[in-house]
Amino acid sequence: MTIPTPAVIMITGASSGIGAATARLLAGPDRTLHLQGRDESRLAALADAVRDAGGTPVVHRLDLADHDAVDAEADRLAATLPRLDGLVHSAGVVSLGPVESAAIEDLDRQYAINLRAPFALTTALTPALVAAGGQVVFVNSGAGQRASPGWSQYASSKFGLRAVADAYRAEVADRGVRVTTIYPGRTATPMQAEVHRQEGRAYDPDAFATPEDVAGSIEHALEMPRSATVPEISVR
DSSP states (O other): OOSOSSEEEEEESTTSHHHHHHHHHHOOTTEEEEEEESOHHHHHHHHHHHHHTTOEEEEEEOOTTOHHHHHHHHHHHHHHOSOOSEEEEOOOOOOOOOTTTOOHHHHHHHHIIIIIHHHHHHHHHHHHHHHHTOEEEEEOOGGGTOOOTTOHHHHHHHHHHHHHHHHHHHHHGGGTOEEEEEEEOSBSSHHHHHHHHHHTOOOOGGGSBOHHHHHHHHHHHHHSOTTOOOOEEEEO
């Protein structure tokens, strides 16, 4: 295993879906998990689960759509985290609609949460990642590989996230930081339920991969021997 003991890991979007499943899977003795989310009650329940597993939770109630709040938190984290073994960007939001009629406000929100926030946090936390020889995992989407009708806004944010990951990987490789992008297919998460609502289709969570399936891939990437680099993983 390559996650050190003790370890410090930060997970965005930890209050539900893939982020929550990842936090539960990674929780354990001598692990400090920084958990970002908006839902206070869900974060509190997750923090209890991390404690029950022997880990130490640190909760960050933060709206990633708020540029000023994200920038302030990024500065605070940069000043208080001397090392970071793992950074998992799992937060995301989706809004569907054709280019000719989609609201620009929806594009701005998806840009803020899906692209700007992970960029800002990664920028601020790079020194801590370098100090630890850590790893960044960007949870992307199949929409980050191809854009379908109605998905222009979300896909553009995810194509952008892919570009950030690819560039960052090359920039920090010689300083011992690994960068992996996970491309999940449709997964049984609250976001997927929202997608089906917007598509006007019935939602059956049993028809899709589980958040735990994707979390397992994230853990696998983090645990790969340091002699190996895993640039991308697709989960279907």
